[in-house]
Amino acid sequence: MSHYADVHAQSLENPQAFWARAADDIEWVRRPRAILNAAEPGRASWFPGAMLNTCYNAVDLHVVAGQGERTALIYDSAMTGSVQRFTYQELQSEVARLAGLLQSLGVERGDRVLIYMPMVPEAVFGMLACARIGAIHSVVFGGFAANELAQRIQHAAPKVILTASCGLEPGRVVAYKPLLDEAIAGASHKPDHCLVLQRRQEPAELVPHRDLDWSDTVQGAAPATPVAVQSGEPLYILYTSGTTGLPKGVVRDHGGHAVALKWSLRHVYGMEPGEVFWAASDIGWVVGHSYIVYAPLLLGCTTVLYEGKPVGTPDAGAFWRVIEQHGVNALFAAPTALRGIKREDPDAKLVSRYDTSSLRTLFLAGERADPDTVAWGERALGVPVVDHWWQTETGWPIAANCMGIEALPIKRGSPTVAVPGYDVRVLDDEGRELPAGETGHLALKLPLPPGCLRTLWENDAGFERAYLERFPGYYQTADAGHIDDDGYLWIMARTDDIINVAGHRLSTGAMEEVIAAHPQVAECAVTGVADPLKGQVPLGFVVLNAGVELSESELETELVARVREAIGPVAAFKQALVVGRLPKTRSGKVLRGTMRQIADGEPYRTPPTIDDPEILDEIRRALETRGFARARD
Numbered sequence: 001m002s003h004y005a006d007v008h009a010q011s012l013e014n015p016q017a018f019w020a021r022a023a024d025d026i027e028w029v030r031r032p033r034a035i036l037n038a039a040e041p042g043r044a045s046w047f048p049g050a051m052l053n054t055c056y057n058a059v060d061l062h063v064v065a066g067q068g069e070r071t072a073l074i075y076d077s078a079m080t081g082s083v084q085r086f087t088y089q090e091l092q093s094e095v096a097r098l099a100g101l102l103q104s105l106g107v108e109r110g111d112r113v114l115i116y117m118p119m120v121p122e123a124v125f126g127m128l129a130c131a132r133i134g135a136i137h138s139v140v141f142g143g144f145a146a147n148e149l150a151q152r153i154q155h156a157a158p159k160v161i162l163t164a165s166c167g168l169e170p171g172r173v174v175a176y177k178p179l180l181d182e183a184i185a186g187a188s189h190k191p192d193h194c195l196v197l198q199r200r201q202e203p204a205e206l207v208p209h210r211d212l213d214w215s216d217t218v219q220g221a222a223p224a225t226p227v228a229v230q231s232g233e234p235l236y237i238l239y240t241s242g243t244t245g246l247p248k249g250v251v252r253d254h255g256g257h258a259v260a261l262k263w264s265l266r267h268v269y270g271m272e273p274g275e276v277f278w279a280a281s282d283i284g285w286v287v288g289h290s291y292i293v294y295a296p297l298l299l300g301c302t303t304v305l306y307e308g309k310p311v312g313t314p315d316a317g318a319f320w321r322v323i324e325q326h327g328v329n330a331l332f333a334a335p336t337a338l339r340g341i342k343r344e345d346p347d348a349k350l351v352s353r354y355d356t357s358s359l360r361t362l363f364l365a366g367e368r369a370d371p372d373t374v375a376w377g378e379r380a381l382g383v384p385v386v387d388h389w390w391q392t393e394t395g396w397p398i399a400a401n402c403m404g405i406e407a408l409p410i411k412r413g414s415p416t417v418a419v420p421g422y423d424v425r426v427l428d429d430e431g432r433e434l435p436a437g438e439t440g441h442l443a444l445k446l447p448l449p450p451g452c453l454r455t456l457w458e459n460d461a462g463f464e465r466a467y468l469e470r471f472p473g474y475y476q477t478a479d480a481g482h483i484d485d486d487g488y489l490w491i492m493a494r495t496d497d498i499i500n501v502a503g504h505r506l507s508t509g510a511m512e513e514v515i516a517a518h519p520q521v522a523e524c525a526v527t528g529v530a531d532p533l534k535g536q537v538p539l540g541f542v543v544l545n546a547g548v549e550l551s552e553s554e555l556e557t558e559l560v561a562r563v564r565e566a567i568g569p570v571a572a573f574k575q576a577l578v579v580g581r582l583p584k585t586r587s588g589k590v591l592r593g594t595m596r597q598i599a600d601g602e603p604y605r606t607p608p609t610i611d612d613p614e615i616l617d618e619i620r621r622a623l624e625t626r627g628f629a630r631a632r633d
């Protein structure tokens with residue numbers, strides 16, 4: 001048995017012993033006496049009765065251990081050409097003062113604090129400050145529009161909102177504050193205060209009494225000490241796309257999260273304290289929560305917070321510059337970032353301008369890593385490129401090549417094997433287990449390991465419905481794929497209407513809601529079609545009301561603007577096609593999957609339940625006139 005197989009088997013045979021050992025690595029206020037309460041397997045609670053403070057473990061612990069002078073955070077802004085470093089000692093002082101300020105604004109244990117910020121160190125301070133006082137943070141990605149932000153304000157009901165006057169995107173300054181003001185106006189819940197970080201690129205106007213200037217107010221705040229919380233209390237809510245327009249608020253706890261993340265950085269990513277980890281993501285996504293902020297700090301590593309893009313800031317050598325400048329040991333990026341670099345610098349000439357010898361591994365996740373991109377990365381950098389599979393819900397990898405346990409042979413296109421703690425099965429539509437090689441629903445046998453979601457915020461029933469109901473005894477990942485004879489996983493597609501655009505998870509249902517609200521639209525469907533850079537991009541199929549005289553390009557311009565306005569630029573909705581009818585089954589279900597197959601030029605079968613098979617030919621003709629459906633079945 002390989003070492004990996006041995007560790008994986010131990011984690012499933014005796015999860016209590018396995019995670020009890022991992023829990024020894026955490027400083028508890030009250031040590032766990034019980035490890036797992038799985039009376040209801042779908043709601044397993046880890047370390048019940050134990051108490052800790054996550055911020056203490058991520059920050060103070062290292063200072064107490066004499067590592068206060070170690071660099072905790074490197075803020076590298078390719079957008080402003082600046083670099084700022086914070087030692088653990090400095091991080092502690094920043095976070096403690098911000099936590100004290102939050103307390104003075106009335107934020108208490110269990111209260112929500114919403115964070116709508118660009119990639120600046122204050123955003124990280126904000127998350128840790130919440131953890132310090134037992135408040136629950138909810139970070140909203142900056143590329144979302146006011147409407148999406150309003151939904152989250154409404155649902156999470158934050159007492160305080162942390163924001164910045166603006167974010168910086170190549171070629172434009174994104175004024176955050178007007179978006180926030182619009183969102184607050186649109187939500188019936190109103191925060192007591194907004195703490196606004198003024199950036200010199202575009203300072204914001206402050207609303208008297210409600211808004212406070214970050215720098216002025218934090219300076220005078222008294223530092224707060226860490227508050228002990230129960231292991232099972234929520235650390236954060238992170239909203240993610242679901243099948244409807246309303247996002248799902250994934251709730252993560254303190255104890256399970258701290259144990260699992262610290263364990264994962266060492267064992268999955270092969271990191272040691274003092275080394276430099278860089279997740280080139282955004283704090284608004286789960287990757288940012290887990291691997292920019294919590295895991296590297298829990299392990300006592302140096303984490304890089306990068307404000308910039310893989311290309312254009314200033315060129316496709318930006319990542320290699322950061323690796324050299326900060327001695328990065330492991331990089332985590334989305335495949336789309338690598339594809340972007342490859343497109344600009346196909347022969348990887350820019351790599352040779354930098355010394356990237358500190359880099360041991362490149363990790364890719366967020367979308368399927370196509371074998372070409374993996375091979376290009378291996379050639380360009382001369383290090384293993386590790387594809388790994390996980391979700392906002394799990395918070396840490398489900399499948400990976402665990403570099404801290406045993407590096408297994410890489411099969412390009414597969415995220416390798418189930419990570420210890422995860423029991424991955426492939427099920428058919430009836431929930432029966434499928435043999436190796438057969439494609440079906442990827443499901444995780446309950447209980448889930450520590451660190452995974454506990455529920456959906458204020459929506460226990462939705463949690464049951466979305467994840468537990470379909471296959472009793474399992475968590476439904478909503479991904480389809482298979483496990484091969486060597487135990488390697490192959491992730492092929494989502495089984496719901498989520499699409500992955502440039503590693504960003506988006507709901508086509510949410511886009512359909514926006515498009516359907518256009519007065520001239522009778523009905524519509526949105527599907528994700530293949531894109532060489534972003535993996536997938538949304539494509540809208542629109543049926544107009546009878547008698548409407550509107551050209552396809554006029555309609556497209558209006559719909560693109562509406563989606564950008566309602567969901568945000570991150571939706572990357574750029575294309576809409578007018579069609580006479582939508583293909584449906586006799587029971588009225590729109591055949592989105594078949595439309596996607598036609599658009600991508602894949603072979604497709606005419607579903608036997610289709611209402612009128614001729615519609616598919618009409619759809620194909622409409623797609624062909626716009627340059628889709630190149631390969632014919």
Ligand code: COA
Binds near residue numbers: 310334502
């Ligand atoms: N605030 C405001 N707007 C944002 C934003 C933010 N934080 N992040 C992205 N946007 C905007 C972009 O400016 C772009 O706007 P545009 O339509 O006006 O050009 C739009 O949202 C789409 O963004 P994205 O899909 O990320 O593409 P991009 O043009 O910004 O970047 C690449 C192109 C190649 C760099 C891109 O594929 C990439 O690497 N994206 C980041 C992937 C990533 O980190 N994913 C996280 C999951 S781990």
Ligand code: AMP
Binds near residue numbers: 364368388
């Ligand atoms: P998110 O919640 O944004 O992390 O998105 C999770 C989804 O992204 C998964 O359910 C998959 O559909 C997809 N995904 C993430 N990582 C991978 C991967 N390595 N291979 C294939 N799909 C992935």
